[in-house]
Every structure is written in structure tokens, then in C-alpha cells.
Amino acid sequence: MSIFNQILELDEDDTHDFSREMVEEYYSQAAQTFKDMDAALAKKDLTKLSDLGHFLKGSSATLGVTRVQNSCEKIQRYGQLRDEEKGIDLDNKQALDLIAQLVTQVKSEYAAAEKWMRNWYKSE
Template sequence: MASKTLSPARQASVPPSFSDPARSPSQSRQASVEPSVISKPPSPTTKKVVEREISASRARSVSVEPEVSTPKATTPPPQSSGQSRAESLEPTTAGQPPPDTIDMDTFQQILDLDEDGTREFSRGMAWAYFSQVDSTFVDMDKAFDNKDLVQLSTLGHFLKGSSAALGVSKVQASCEKIQHYGQLRDEEEDKDLSKDDALGKIEPLLGVVKKEYNTAEKWMKAWFLENDPDGEEPE
């Protein structure tokens, strides 16, 4: 059969691999075989050496157990002495008040209201409280002598609020009891009281709350004396 000649346009579209001259199957196989493959078979000695190496390699892989990593215990880095001191510092340096006498968070909020580096506002608030307490105790004694439970409840409620505003927590709690006793209620035992029972509970509590207040007043005045030594005592 006569071979056809492709036009130049068709020749350009044919990939080079298809435009090469036809080769016989034997030529194709020879061309595809890499030179490294066409080599002499290994000698018996070489085969024995290879087999020994393979056996030794397998023995090593079986005898070697996987290494188990044990996590090391980590200890937190020690805090510097500066950090320890900073964390232990309280809002004041006058020493801590007796337990539950002063709520330091509330007291610190009052101190934060001071301006210009002075203690004028907080000092004025504290001394106003001292004056209120003195007059309220006088009124409470009169109300108790008159067995006026309504007045005792009112005064207890008033002094409870003033004490809470400054953080005088023990006085606050005792005044709340006086308030409830004046209403003929014992909230701790969840029961109603007779008038005599209420007066019987209020009488010793008046002595207790006065002692609690004296402790709080003494600590606050010492705090201002140490932290605001140049401050003037409000009139």
C-alpha cells in the first residue's frame, strides 16, 4: 500500500511521539530496558552475603522494642518575692481589722472616691458616721426604756444602712437583728416573737452592738491617723 504524505498543517498537529518512524517490538523493548537492569546475575557468594544481612536485619527489628517516653513532671516556676508581696498586699497598711468587723472591699470603694491624693472625702464620711452612731445609740436606749419596738426597728434599719455604706459589717448585722426583733420577728429561727421576747433579745444585743462599733471606730481612726496624718478632723 502506498504511504500517504501528510500536509504541513496535519504534520504540525501530530505529537512528536506519533511522528517518529515505526520501530519493531524488539527495538521498543530494548529501548525501554534500563542499563542497570541488564546485568549479570549475582554470584552464589553474593547471594549468601545478602541473605545473611537480611536475616540479621530481621532479628534486630524483632528484638528492638519501641521506646516508651515517660512524661516528665513539670513544676511551675517559682514566684518572685515581688509577686508574692504584691499579691498579699491589702488595701490598707494599718493592719487588718478584727475578723468581720470591716468589709475591706466596701471600705476600699469609699477610699477610691477620694481625689487629689487626699482623704478628705472618706475621712468626712467616716466622721459623719461616727456622729450618727453616737446619737442613734442614745435614741435606741430611750426607745428601749419606753419599750417602743417600732422605734427600735426604725433605728436599727437606719443604722444598718449607714454601717453597710461604710463597710462596718458587724454593726450592720446586729442592727439588722434589732430591726427584725422590733418587728416581732426572729429571722434566724423563722418565727414570730411576743413583745417581751423581742425586748428580751434586744436588751443584750444593744450592749453587743456598742462594743462592735467601738472596735470598728478605733480601727478606722487608727487607719486615718496612719494614712492621712495631716488630715483635719471634720467638725
């Protein structure tokens, strides 16, 4: 919430046009990133998955969407064949299995965040 509130402070007035535009761009980026993740997962392209995780991690961090940010960081690391939490290297199959689970999870986390943000802007 604190990061989202900082974004709201950038608005020049109560219309929230600036922050709304940022959030709408985030929705668009996330939708495309999820399509790209699905395609990269089907191709078993770990490098692309890592890059996409990194990209969405940054966009999510900008708006304070922490759960999505954290899951995307894991996708990024798994794509690099690394499990930082366990401190181990992964093989391709392990990484792909973990990423497949995380892609489902991150889509759910994103959907909850999107719903919350859309409701917030409706109530304004």
C-alpha cells in the same frame, strides 16, 4: 474592707478628705442612734427600735461595717417581732430582751470598728 476601699477610691487625693468626712458623719450618726436606742429601749418602743436598727444598718453597710450592719438588721427584725434565724414570731418581752442584748453587743462592735477607722486615718 472591700467596701471601705471603694469609699477610699472616691477620694480625689491622698488627703482622704471625702472619705474622712463620710466616716466622721457616721461616728456622729452612730452616737446619736445609740442614745436614741437607749431611750427607745427604756420606753419599750419596738417600732422606734426597729427604725433605728434599720437606719444604722444602712449607714454601716455604706462603710462596710459588717458586724454592726448584721446586728442592726437583727434589731430591726426583732423590733418587728420576728426572729428570722429561727423562723418564729416573738412577743414583746422576747423582742425587748433580745434587743437589749444586741444593743450592748452592737455598741461593742461599733467601738471596735470606730477604733480601727480612727487608727487607719491616723496612719495615713
